[in-house]
Structures are given as structure tokens and as C-alpha cells.
Amino acid sequence: MEFTRNNRQLLSKIATNDRHGENSPYFDGWKAYDSNPYHPTHNPRGVIQMGLAENQLCFDLIEKWILENPDASICTAEGVDKFKDIAIFQDYHALKEFREGVAKLMGRVGGNRVIFDPNRIVTSGGATGANETVMFCLADPGDAFLVPSPYYAGFARDLRWRTGLDLVPVDCKSSDNFRITRAALEEAYEKAQRSNINVKGVIVANPSNPLGTVLDKETMRSLVSFVNDKNIHLVCDEIYAATTFSSPRFVSIAEIIQDMDCNRDLIHIVYSLSKDMGFPGFRVGIVYSFNDDVMNCARKMSSFGLVSSQTQFLLAAMLNDEEFVGNFLRESSKRLAKRHHAFTKGLERVGISSLKSNAGLFFWMDMRPLLKEQTVKAELELWRVIINKVKLNVSPGSSFQCSEPGWFRVCFANMDDQTVQVALERIREFVLQGKEEDDVSEKSKHWRKQNLRLSFSSSSRLYDEGLMSPAHMISPHSPIPRSPLVRART
Amino acid sequence: MGLLSRKATCNSHGQDSSYFLGWQEYEKNPYDEVENPQGIIQMGLAENQLSFDLLESWLAKNPDAASFRRDGQSIFKELALFQDYHGLPAFKNALVDFMSEIRGNKVKFDPSHVVLTAGATSANETLMFCLAEQGDAFLLPTPYYPGFDRDLKWRTGVEIVPIQCTSSNRFQITAAALEEAYQEAQRKNLRVKGVLVTNPSNPLGTTMTRDELDLLVNFITDKEIHLISDEIYSGTVFSPPAFVSVMEVLKDRNLGKTQVWERVHIVYSLSKDLGLPGFRVGAIYSNDPIVVAAATKMSSFGLVSSQTQYLLSAVLSDKKFTKEYIAKSRKRLQKQQSKLVAGLGKAGIGCLESNAGLFCWVDMRHLLSSDTFEAEMELWKRIVYDVKLNISPGSSCHCSEPGWFRVCFANMSEDTLKLAMQRLKSFIGSMAVNDRSHQELKNSRRKFRTKWVFRLSFQSFHDREQDER
Numbered sequence: 001m002e003f004t005r006n007n008r009q010l011l012s013k014i015a016t017n018d019r020h021g022e023n024s025p026y027f028d029g030w031k032a033y034d035s036n037p038y039h040p041t042h043n044p045r046g047v048i049q050m051g052l053a054e055n056q057l058c059f060d061l062i063e064k065w066i067l068e069n070p071d072a073s074i075c076t077a078e079g080v081d082k083f084k085d086i087a088i089f090q091d092y093h094a095l096k097e098f099r100e101g102v103a104k105l106m107g108r109v110g111g112n113r114v115i116f117d118p119n120r121i122v123t124s125g126g127a128t129g130a131n132e133t134v135m136f137c138l139a140d141p142g143d144a145f146l147v148p149s150p151y152y153a154g155f156a157r158d159l160r161w162r163t164g165l166d167l168v169p170v171d172c173k174s175s176d177n178f179r180i181t182r183a184a185l186e187e188a189y190e191k192a193q194r195s196n197i198n199v200k201g202v203i204v205a206n207p208s209n210p211l212g213t214v215l216d217k218e219t220m221r222s223l224v225s226f227v228n229d230k231n232i233h234l235v236c237d238e239i240y241a242a243t244t245f246s247s248p249r250f251v252s253i254a255e256i257i258q259d260m261d262c263n264r265d266l267i268h269i270v271y272s273l274s275k276d277m278g279f280p281g282f283r284v285g286i287v288y289s290f291n292d293d294v295m296n297c298a299r300k301m302s303s304f305g306l307v308s309s310q311t312q313f314l315l316a317a318m319l320n321d322e323e324f325v326g327n328f329l330r331e332s333s334k335r336l337a338k339r340h341h342a343f344t345k346g347l348e349r350v351g352i353s354s355l356k357s358n359a360g361l362f363f364w365m366d367m368r369p370l371l372k373e374q375t376v377k378a379e380l381e382l383w384r385v386i387i388n389k390v391k392l393n394v395s396p397g398s399s400f401q402c403s404e405p406g407w408f409r410v411c412f413a414n415m416d417d418q419t420v421q422v423a424l425e426r427i428r429e430f431v432l433q434g435k436e437e438d439d440v441s442e443k444s445k446h447w448r449k450q451n452l453r454l455s456f457s458s459s460s461r462l463y464d465e466g467l468m469s470p471a472h473m474i475s476p477h478s479p480i481p482r483s484p485l486v487r488a489r490t
Numbered sequence: 491m492g493l494l495s496r497k498a499t500c501n502s503h504g505q506d507s508s509y510f511l512g513w514q515e516y517e518k519n520p521y522d523e524v525e526n527p528q529g530i531i532q533m534g535l536a537e538n539q540l541s542f543d544l545l546e547s548w549l550a551k552n553p554d555a556a557s558f559r560r561d562g563q564s565i566f567k568e569l570a571l572f573q574d575y576h577g578l579p580a581f582k583n584a585l586v587d588f589m590s591e592i593r594g595n596k597v598k599f600d601p602s603h604v605v606l607t608a609g610a611t612s613a614n615e616t617l618m619f620c621l622a623e624q625g626d627a628f629l630l631p632t633p634y635y636p637g638f639d640r641d642l643k644w645r646t647g648v649e650i651v652p653i654q655c656t657s658s659n660r661f662q663i664t665a666a667a668l669e670e671a672y673q674e675a676q677r678k679n680l681r682v683k684g685v686l687v688t689n690p691s692n693p694l695g696t697t698m699t700r701d702e703l704d705l706l707v708n709f710i711t712d713k714e715i716h717l718i719s720d721e722i723y724s725g726t727v728f729s730p731p732a733f734v735s736v737m738e739v740l741k742d743r744n745l746g747k748t749q750v751w752e753r754v755h756i757v758y759s760l761s762k763d764l765g766l767p768g769f770r771v772g773a774i775y776s777n778d779p780i781v782v783a784a785a786t787k788m789s790s791f792g793l794v795s796s797q798t799q800y801l802l803s804a805v806l807s808d809k810k811f812t813k814e815y816i817a818k819s820r821k822r823l824q825k826q827q828s829k830l831v832a833g834l835g836k837a838g839i840g841c842l843e844s845n846a847g848l849f850c851w852v853d854m855r856h857l858l859s860s861d862t863f864e865a866e867m868e869l870w871k872r873i874v875y876d877v878k879l880n881i882s883p884g885s886s887c888h889c890s891e892p893g894w895f896r897v898c899f900a901n902m903s904e905d906t907l908k909l910a911m912q913r914l915k916s917f918i919g920s921m922a923v924n925d926r927s928h929q930e931l932k933n934s935r936r937k938f939r940t941k942w943v944f945r946l947s948f949q950s951f952h953d954r955e956q957d958e959r
Contacts, residue, residue, distance in 0.1 A: 011780060016784070054571055056571070059570070066558065076556045083542065083545070087766045090770070125612075125792035136645055138498070140496050140497075162645075283793050283796075293498060297494070303611050303612075304612045304792050306609065308768070310768070310801065476574065477575065
């Protein structure tokens with residue numbers, strides 16, 4: 001509409017730029033899923049969704065608890081006497097019982113090595129809101145944060161878009177098992193300084209998305225000493241903490257600083273219930289800062305994204321049920337381990353390896369041997385083959401700013417057991433079929449034939465924005481497919 | 491280099507102001523009918539607590555909505571996973587119908603133009619991020635909701651330039667005041683991006699007249715800027731004139747296919763009309779697809795909990811219920827407001843005639859020791875400490891005239907309201923006995939008020955005395 005063009009000049013730069021990162025060429029690939037989603041009976045040859053990091057393995061436990069605890073809802077006969085008080089509760093300090101429940105959960109997930117203070121818990125609109133809020137507190141427009149790659153695609157929006165900050169990637173290499181080395185940190189920092197970029201801190205996700213690994217104590221100590229030396233901040237996004245399903249155990253940064261001489265004003269934790277509990281719809285984000293000024297500021301800013309009091313009330317009851325929480329965490333770990341094992345072992349049998357991991361809702365699959373050449377272009381070509389021929393929606397490493405082509409993030413916790421089998425079978429078939437054709441040129445012809453005529457921009461364009469984040473890989477999102485709730489009403 | 495951001499260390503959030511003294515005092519000594527009958531009565535909180543029984547009885551009749559069930563089946567998993575920033579379609583559909591109903595069905599809203607946000611707080615900030623940036627300003631008529639200082643300016647870097655409104659014409663917006671504000675912004679080297687009004691007004695409790703709305707539409711058309719109408723109190727209009735939304739005006743003037751249509755945005759929320767501030771349900775309504783697209787992405791930072799969306803989609807889809815609720819709520823608000831007005835009247839205190847909102851704009855100018863904001867603060871402290879009522883001084887709302895106070899009435903029972911009025915009456919009575927000469931002096935000064943008041947604010951009482959002598 002003509003007016004739209006004229007009116008566009010009257011909007012802010014933020015509203016009209018692309019720094020939210022959601023306009024991505026990857027969107028094309030997702031249409032294949034949306035138009036052909038797998039269903040065991042209605043569409044058994046459809047595309048299986050493996051690009052969504054959701055934890056769907058333990059809803060049965062939650063649903064049972066809800067049935068047994070009707071007074072946790074302010075709307076049921078058992079709980080309605082609290083309706084009014086909760087409905088008017090908009091205090092940005094959040095419900096005391098809710099904070100206590102979250103603090104207990106965080107402590108437990110950290111192996112009971114740390115006690116988290118409920119009075120330090122600040123809520124926010126999901127980890128999305130928490131990360132943005134922390135950035136607003138710590139840095140000014142034009143400042144930058146170091147972030148080890150590969151990293152969660154949503155950081156481009158959450159940390160940069162409205163805050164005006166920049167991200168400086170710290171490249172981690174497969175030769176190091178993608179460890180964050182002091183050398184890499186120093187190099188990234190120095191490079192930034194030379195370009196007059198004011199680095200205010202480092203942000204890491206532990207456990208890592210997309211790697212699925214936990215940080216070892218040595219790396220964490222090295223991070224703490226690095227930020228201490230430079231007098232910059234360390235933000236630890238621990239959103240996947242309780243998805244750790246085997247050893248080594250998850251160690252919170254809170255535990256590390258207990259035994260280290262460091263400036264605690266530099267240390268901040270972001271947490272959420274979206275992955276550990278599987279509640280992304282409830283928008284529970286947490287900022288836990290050891291810096292009083294940041295805590296107070298974040299608390300005031302939480303007004304822009306408070307957790308619904310109805311939800312706080314329900315979750316307070318749930319999280320304070322220590323027996324339930326203990327049982328849930330144990331069961332969840334078990335199921336995640338089993339699922340992870342099924343996939344990684346299944347892939348190993350057909351010669352596909354993945355990064356050794358013990359956490360997260362995904363694993364980091366190594367498809368480098370199957371690349372025509374070690375380039376992003378080849379990675380994306382392979383990606384399209386996987387979507388269109390193998391009919392699995394996985395996420396290419398380039399969308400996580402991985403410096404090495406050929407890695408893919410594969411989610412495993414958002415489907416039932418039967419779908420797991422189907423997915424594994426498809427991968428097996430694909431790999432074995434590929435192996436049957438010994439001739440390398442034949443192989444590449446075969447793959448080229450399979451490519452769909454999708455629009456594709458060159459790798460240089462992909463790097464222009466400094467980000468490649470398809471809508472599906474960042475939360476919250478416009479999900480593809482649409483959830484049944486959306487389908488039912490539209 | 492500072493360790494924290496400028497935003498973290500500045501005062502733009504506005505929460506260190508001395509007005510919070512009243513709140514602190516209340517927290518220390520809150521009134522309770524049984525436990526603490528001598529405590530401070532909270533009249534500074536614009537909450538609607540008069541109709542919870544209606545919601546509670548609806549819940550009793552609708553157990554499915556209460557417990558994550560639809561047609562008897564559990565949908566917990568789907569809700570727990572639902573984080574689509576386009577929002578639950580059933581909820582958006584029900585919400586636009588509700589908004590329409592409140593406006594007497596004179597306007598229809600398109601659900602695809604709605605962006606859900608965590609409260610109007612988030613909606614207003616998000617709109618600022620979409621429409622303006624550092625170096626820009628929005629014009630706001632005074633007096634205005636104190637929270638705007640934080641919501642519109644803090645993290646966005648946008649400035650507010652006031653449109654001065656006065657009691658001489660019931661604080662209505664005039665063309666001259668609009669123009670003056672615009673010029674003031676220019677003088678400050680600020681680029682005016684739009685006007686933001688609250689309709690019905692907080693703190694005035696009045697609905698905007700059609701003339702004012704026409705004036706605004708003409709102004710933004712002429713200047714090619716935006717208009718944001720925060721209609722958070724639209725469902726609290728309890729007596730005539732009926733609420734007229736800016737959307738209605740645009741429709742009536744056939745501006746539907748013009749540029750200005752895309753520059754008018756509405757903010758809404760269920761915090762006041764339904765009394766559910768804890769649930770954080772806000773919405774932006776815009777006819778500009780770019781704004782809707784950008785705001786939708788930004789809503790990621792503060793979505794409405796899916797649990798809450800589901801509950802409210804069921805509530806608002808029950809048209810029989812919403813009709814009944816709106817009617818009963820209005821009646822109760824009207825009754826309570828008239829009790830407040832009558833009670834104030836008995837204490838010799840008048841207020842701005844109002845037909846909406848959860849508060850009255852009370853005129854205590856005659857009780858000031860001098861026509862200054864210092865005197866207003868003095869009086870306010872007496873009311874908090876001696877009368878034990880927490881009310882909001884006009885200066886916290888950037889009112890240009892000292893002596894006005896916002897007094898809330900919808901967050902308490904009839905009995906508590908009665909008690910509050912009794913306390914006020916006693917206080918006024920005792921003031922009269924003790925300060926009779928003071929009173930006479932004030933009365934004589936009152937005659938000078940209309941001539942001098944705007945130019946002489948901030949002069950102390952003693953200075954004034956000397957001048958007049």
C-alpha cells in the first residue's frame with residue numbers, strides 16, 4: 001500500500017531494520033515441513049520436525065500432578081478463594097512462594113552445591129526477556145558482548161535488536177571439541193579492541209545450545225578469571241541446566257564463584273522453565289545477578305515482562321512440591337538419556353558420528369564426511385537434501401554461526417518413541433543408499449538431482465547480516481507447523 | 491568505562507521519586523478492617539476490585555477453562571508448548587469482540603491487527619520502540635499517568651513533551667496547547683513523532699469529547715505524526731457521555747483509506763476493565779502492517795502466558811457473560827464513584843465531574859497554604875500521615891496547577907470508602923477550627939488564583955504575601 005511506504009519513514013529504525021534476524025533464507029526450507037508435516041497415520045511420509053528444541057518427554061508427570069493438585073489453580077473450586085488476590089497481584093518482586101520454588105529448583109539442578117537466594121530471583125518474559133533485560137542493564141548502544149560460537153540463533157535478536165549492542169563471536173573448533181579456550185577469548189577481545197569495539201562482557205550458554213555439552217570446571221574458572229582480568233561481565237544462560245542427563249554433572253557458575261576470588265558484581269545467571277520443565281508457553285524467565293544494582297534494575301525492568309500471576313501461583317505450588325520435583329528431574333534425565341542414546345547409537349551404526357554430549361534437547365551431528373566440499377554452500381545443499389529427500393527437518397550449523405561447515409543440530413525430545421524409530425530408519429536408508437554409490441562424482445550428481453528448486457542466496461549474503469536465524473530456531477516464534485491450538489481455531 | 495549501562499544508573503525509571511513515600515507509609519501501616527482499623531487506607535491504587543464475584547461465579551460454572559481442559563480433554567501439553575507470538579487465535583478473536591462490545595459495537599476490530607503484550611506497560615514501551623528513538627518526542631496532555639515516564643522514555647530514549655491542560659476548561663486539550671507543545675519540542679531540538687493520549691483519562695476520569703478527538707486527528711494529519719490512544723479504561727465508562735474511541739472518529743470521517751489511518755494506534759489491557767492486572771494482558775492495535783509485524787516480533791520479550799490466554803479466551807468468548815459483566819461493573823463503579831463524590835462534598839471538597847475510570851480528580855486547591863507545589867506536598871503529607879489516606883498528588887501526574895489529587899475508589903469496599911470519607915471530613919473540620927485565620931487568608935487569595943496561578947507557581951507563601959502587599 002502506497003501509504004505504507006510513506007509512513008515507513010515515520011517509524012523507528014528498530015522497527016524497519018532486520019536486526020531481529022527473522023528474515024532468513026532458511027525460511028524457504030521450512031515451507032517443506034509446513035506443507036508436509038509428518039503424522040504416523042495421516043501422513044507417514046511427511047517431514048519429521050527435528051528443528052524444534054522442545055522438551056515433550058514428561059508431560060504425563062505434570063498432568064498427573066495437576067489433576068492431583070486442583071488447588072494449584074486459582075480457577076478451580078479448590079483454589080478460587082485465592083483468585084482475587086492473585087488476579088490483582090502485579091508486584092514486580094513476584095510471588096514469594098514462586099521465587100522460593102524457583103530458587104529450590106535451581107539449587108537442586110545445580111546438584112545442591114549452591115543455595116540460591118529467593119530474594120535475588122527476578123522474573124522476566126521468558127529467557128528471551130531475561131537476556132534482553134540483562135543487556136539493557138549492563139551495556140549501552142554500540143557496546144558489544146563476546147559469544148562463543150556456535151550459539152543459539154535467537155541471541156541475535158535478544159541481545160542486539162532493541163539494545164543496540166553488537167555480538168563478537170569467539171570461534172570454537174571441533175578439534176578442541178568446541179571448547180572455549182582462553183586463547184580464543186583473548187584473541188576475540190583483542191580484535192574487538194583494535195576495531196574500537198567496547199566489549200562489556202561475555203555471554204555463554206551452559207549447557208550449550210546447539211552443542212548439548214556442559215562446561216567443565218576448568219573452562220568456567222578460566223572464563224571467570226578472564227572477565228575478572230578485563231573487568232567485564234559474565235552472563236551464563238543456564239536454561240538447559242536440568243536437561244543434563246549423564247555425567248559430567250552440570251555445574252552452575254554460582255558454584256564456581258563460591259570457591260574463587262572474583263568480583264561477584266560481574267556474574268549474572270539467566271534461567272527459565274521452558275526447557276527443563278517443558279513450559280515455553282508460560283513465559284517464565286529468571287534473572288539471577290550477584291550484582292545488587294543489576295538485580296534492582298532488572299527487577300524494575302521486569303515490569304515490561306512479568307510472569308502472569310496465575311502462572312506464578314500454579315508453578316509455585318508445583319516447584320515447592322519437593323517430592324514431585326525430585327521425581328520429575330530424575331525421570332526427565334532418564335528419558336532424555338534414553339532418547340539421546342537411541343539416536344546417537346542409531347546414527348553410529350550407519351557411520352554418522354556426533355559430538356559427545358550429555359545435556360540439551362538435541363545433539364550436534366557431524367555430517368562433514370558427506371559434504372561435497374567443506375563450505376557453507378555445500379552444507380546448505382546437504383541440508384536441503386535432508387529436508388526434501390530424507391524428510392527430516394534439522395538445523396544447519398551455519399545458522400548457529402558455526403565456523404566449520406557440516407554440523408547439524410538435531411532435536412530429539414519433541415516427538416514420541418514411534419517417530420524416533422521412523423526418523424532413525426530414514427537416516428539409515430539415506431546413508432546406506434549414499435554408500436552404495438561408490439563413485440564420488442555419481443554421489444554428488446545424485447545429491448544435486450535431489451535438490452529442490454529453492455531460492456538460495458550466496459553465502460556472502462548470509463553473512464551480511466551476521467546472522468542466520470530461521471523463525472523455527474528461536475523462541476518464541478511463529479512455529480512451523482502451527483500448533484494444534486492454532487489449527488483448531490483458524 | 492562504567493560497569494553498568496547508563497539506563498541502569500540513571501533515574502529515568504522514575505521510581506526513586508519522593509511520591510513513593512506514601513506507598514512506603516502504606517506498606518508499613520496498611521489499613522485492615524479487623525487487624526488494623528487505624529491503618530492507612532490505600533486510595534492511590536487504580537484497581538478495579540468491585541466485580542470479582544462475577545468472574546468467580548463464571549469460573550465455578552466453567553471448570554474446563556479452569557483446568558487446562560477443552561471438551562473434557564486435557565490440553566495442558568499444547569498450552570505449555572504454545573509460544574507462538576501471534577497469540578492464541580481464539581483469544582484474539584474473543585478480545586476484539588470484547589473491545590467492540592465496550593464501544594457499543596460502533597467499531598469492529600480485526601484480530602490480525604492485534605499484538606498481545608505483557609500488560610499495557612509492555613504495549614506502550616513496544617509502540618515507542620516501533621515509532622520513535624533517541625532524539626524523538628511524544629506529546630502528552632497533562633496531567634498524565636506517572637508510569638508513562640518509565641514506560642515511554644526509560645529504555646527507549648524517547649522524550650515526553652507535555653501538552654499543558656488547565657482547569658479553566660476542565661483540562662481538555664486545546665489547539666493552542668497542542669501547538670505550543672509542538673513548538674516547545676522544536677525548541678528542545680526534539681523531533682515530534684506523535685501524540686499519546688489516555689482515553690478515558692487517567693487521572694481525570696473523563697472521556698474525551700468528539701471535538702477533542704477531531705482536533706487530535708486534524709493535528710496529527712497536519713503534522714504527519716502518530717496518535718496513540720491508550721484506551722485501557724474504556725470499559726470503565728459508567729455514565730454519559732458514552733465512550734468514543736478514536737477509531738470511531740476515523741470511521742465516521744471516512745478516513746479508512748488514508749495515510750492517517752495507519753498512524754493511529756490503540757493500546758488496551760484487561761487490567762482495569764476486568765480487574766486482572768496480575769495476569770499481564772495487554773494489546774496493541776494498529777492499522778500499519780509494518781508496526782504490527784515489528785511489534786509482534788518485539789512481543790517475544792513479554793508474551794502473555796498461554797495458560798492465561800486460554801482462560802481468558804473462554805471467559806471473553808462467553809458473550810452472555812461479557813454483556814452482563816460490562817453492565818454490572820459499570821453500575822457498581824458508578825455507585826462507588828457517587829459515594830466518593832458525595833463524601834468529598836460533605837467535607838467541602840469538590841472534584842472534576844467524571845464519568846469513567848477508577849478514581850476522581852479531586853480539587854483541594856482551597857486547602858493549600860499557598861498556591862505552590864511545595865504546599866501541595868505539605869498537604870499531601872498531612873493526608874498520608876494525619877488523615878491516613880494514601881492519595882496521589884497532582885504533581886506526580888505532571889499537573890500544571892497545584893492542589894489537585896487523584897483519589898481511587900474502586901479498590902475498596904463501601905464501608906472502607908465510608909470510613910475514608912469520615913476521616914477526611916474530620917480532618918477538614920479540625921483544620922477549620924485550628925486554621926481559621928489561615929483559611930480566611932486562603933479564601934482571599936483564591937480570588938487572585940485565576941489571574942496569577944500559572945505564572946506564580948513555586949513562589950513560597952511568604953514571597954507571595956509580600957508581593958500582594
